[in-house]
Amino acid sequence: MRLLLRTLLRLLLPAWGFFDVVGVVPVLEWRPMASEGQWGPWRPVLTAPRWQWWHAVCHPAGTRMLALHAVVDRATFACLQHDEDATESLTLVSHLVEQVATSTDPQGLTHGWAWRLVAQDGADLQVVYQREHPRALP
Amino acid sequence: MSATIPGDAGLAQTILWMTRLAGGAAAINALELWAIRTDWSDGGIWRPATLRPTWGALTPLLGSRGFRAVRLAQLSAAMMMIASPVAALGQPVASAATAMVLLGTLLAAMRFRGTVNGGSDGMLFTVLIGLLLSRLAPPDSRWAQAGVLYIAAQLTLSYLRAGLVKVTRRPWWTGEALLAFLRLPAYGAPSPLVAWAETHPGWVRLAGLAVMSFECVALIAWRSPTWCLMVIAVALVFHGTVALLFRLNRFLWTWGAAMPSLWYAAQLLR
Numbered sequence: 109m110r111l112l113l114r115t116l117l118r119l120l121l122p123a124w125g126f127f128d129v130v131g132v133v134p135v136l137e138w139r140p141m142a143s144e145g146q147w148g149p150w151r152p153v154l155t156a157p158r159w160q161w162w163h164a165v166c167h168p169a170g171t172r173m174l175a176l177h178a179v180v181d182r183a184t185f186a187c188l189q190h191d192e193d194a195t196e197s198l199t200l201v202s203h204l205v206e207q208v209a210t211s212t213d214p215q216g217l218t219h220g221w222a223w224r225l226v227a228q229d230g231a232d233l234q235v236v237y238q239r240e241h242p243r244a245l246p
Numbered sequence: 247m248s249a250t251i252p253g254d255a256g257l258a259q260t261i262l263w264m265t266r267l268a269g270g271a272a273a274i275n276a277l278e279l280w281a282i283r284t285d286w287s288d289g290g291i292w293r294p295a296t297l298r299p300t301w302g303a304l305t306p307l308l309g310s311r312g313f314r315a316v317r318l319a320q321l322s323a324a325m326m327m328i329a330s331p332v333a334a335l336g337q338p339v340a341s342a343a344t345a346m347v348l349l350g351t352l353l354a355a356m357r358f359r360g361t362v363n364g365g366s367d368g369m370l371f372t373v374l375i376g377l378l379l380s381r382l383a384p385p386d387s388r389w390a391q392a393g394v395l396y397i398a399a400q401l402t403l404s405y406l407r408a409g410l411v412k413v414t415r416r417p418w419w420t421g422e423a424l425l426a427f428l429r430l431p432a433y434g435a436p437s438p439l440v441a442w443a444e445t446h447p448g449w450v451r452l453a454g455l456a457v458m459s460f461e462c463v464a465l466i467a468w469r470s471p472t473w474c475l476m477v478i479a480v481a482l483v484f485h486g487t488v489a490l491l492f493r494l495n496r497f498l499w500t501w502g503a504a505m506p507s508l509w510y511a512a513q514l515l516r
Contacts, residue, residue: 112356119371159493166277168278168281170493
């Protein structure tokens with residue numbers, strides 16, 4: 109009921125605040141464990157999908173990408189503000205990284221991976237959250 | 247004040263066109279979510295096991311199977327809205343289709359907590375609420391008119407609010423804000439364009455000022471049909487450009503669906 113009321117309120121009284129100003133830019137990065145205790149380099153999790161002109165009509169991959177960035181934004185700002193809802197957002201981010209790590213890098217699948225949320229404000233970088241997912245060797 | 251507006255053919259036409267356009271926007275919305283269904287199924291990113299604790303009695307509709315059924319129902323209802331020789335379908339069928347799409351939009355907003363294109367879902371919901379009010383009210387009544395004018399007011403407010411906030415931000419006057427948005431990885435603007443923008447700050451500043459000016463003066467659409475046509479033309483160019491550069495295709499269709507309401511408002515105040 110609380111979720112229904114909150115959603116209705118948000119939809120009935122939209123803030124219409126688009127493109128106000130860019131402040132802190134959250135970035136989600138991950139790295140695989142190449143071998144026992146040896147980490148690979150940090151790399152971005154989200155990369156823009158290829159664009160065709162007809163995507164101006166329908167663009168599932170683009171919509172997905174924007175939604176994933178929204179998930180990352182929410183998790184980062186929840187961590188920065190010590191929000192009690194941070195757990196759910198961080199779990200969604202964890203699912204996302206797991207999907208990327210296990211589908212793109214066999215080493216990550218074998219040994220494990222780590223991910224972190226970085227708040228980028230101009231040249232300043234602040235790691236706001238970091239988690240490791242080591243996997244036991246078979 | 248009279249409760250009905252005798253012979254207001256403009257109102258009926260406005261409702262008909264907005265029904266078709268909103269149906270199109272809702273169909274695209276449903277198709278896009280269907281295309282990424284593995285992400286909201288078991289084992290996906292927005293998996294039910296993680297989000298279920300807050301769903302309560304709506305769990306059957308928001309779980310993997312239930313939400314697939316909701317998506318298909320929304321797509322079917324949206325197609326009925328597009329096909330909308332509503333006269334042939336009948337008012338009750340058109341109202342039911344609009345209500346179904348409205349419910350689907352609400353459930354999607356709950357399912358993803360506003361992360362899947364929150365703003366465009368907000369405008370689609372606004373259009374659908376206004377349309378449903380217009381359809382449930384007696385034809386040509388003040389209530390039917392109020393539904394359309396509600397959409398026109400929210401559409402104008404969406405530009406005005408965004409413009410007024412930009413005016414108070416110095417980076418929008420210098421062009422830095424627009425450049426920063428072009429650089430954001432979330433929007434994935436074409437890299438040649440970003441490189442060009444970085445070396446042509448004067449043009450970027452001009453573009454930023456143009457966006458701000460348009461949003462702030464959009465209210466003049468209510469002044470006369472001529473002004474309204476100009477605002478609608480500029481708005482469509484603006485949303486088309488945003489769709490191409492920032493990948494926000496849904497904004498083009500949902501804001502486009504609301505445009506006939508602005509035309510109706512301008513005609514009414516003539």
